[in-house]
Amino acid sequence: MSPGSVWLGIGLVVVGCYALKLAGLSVPERLLAHPLTRRATDLIPVALLGALIAVQVLATGRDVVVDARLAGLAVAFVLLCLRVPFLPVVAGAALVAALLRL
Amino acid sequence: MRRPTRVVADSLGVGVATGAYGVAFGALSTSSGLTVLQTCALSLLAFTGATQFAFVGVVASGGNPVTGALTGVLLGSRNLFYGLSIADRLRVRGWRKAATAHLVIDESTAMAVAQTDDESARTGFYWTGISIFVLWNLMTLVGALAGNAIGDPRTYGLDAAVGAAFLGLLWPRLTSWSNRGVALLGAAVALGLVPFTAAGLPIIAGGAVAVALGLVLRRGAAA
Incomplete structure (x- = not known):
């Protein structure tokens, strides 16, 4: 990846996210009060995060690969079920994946 | 009405807990190939955690940065509704609104809407938003320097940590x-x-x- 294209992506993220935040404080509420819009906005993070997890954990380029990352995710799942906070969950997943690769 | 000191204390508690995640973002970002400057720019200027993780995740897996940006901005769309839900309580205009908008994130909104009166809502929003902003950026820098020192994200299982981070962000929505x-x-x-x-x-x-x-x-x- 070229540094220029990464900076372009960062610029788009920054402008896009700030525009959304500012619009929320500026737009009259009734414009976005449609239940379908609300429901869609509720679902977008859920669907995207689900997709991100799958690709991050199981994809390597264009191949689907099962490796230590999946064990890390399983550990994260168990820790979250036990109500462990965010940082120890992330660290626990990393630790298990690293140990499996020794 | 709750005592202002109580709202400030709650806000700082959330601020410290959330700001600390910045170390995870910084380390994952630089070990995925972004520079320290790019990593810190994301935390300073985009300042919305899930979006930042998503952008770095897509770019690290070989995706086009523009695709990564689109994924990130879509994830940031919830901030639009956060702004809507608290605009009436904050009642800001002009440059104050421009600055306030930057602080509209999950935690500051949650703290504001949890209060019963407008004064406490404003106190909660700004104390939470500003304390997270300061810590998130400091911890991003610390993590970014550590991630650089680590090099390959597979060392210490940092590649597995990204999936765990996404699951942690998804968890409260399930x-x-x-x-x-x-x-x-x-x-x-x-x-x-x-x-x-x-x-x-x-x-x-x-x-x-x-x-x-x-x-x-x-x-x-x-x-």
């Missing part, structure tokens, strides 16, 4: 069976597309299919 179904569907569609499309696109396509089906099922259930 409160209903319909949301769990939508998350699984997004994962399944994205995974199915991995062999056939450029990196990054399966995430957006999987997300889009899952949202569309979630809306259709919801409408069916309501009818």
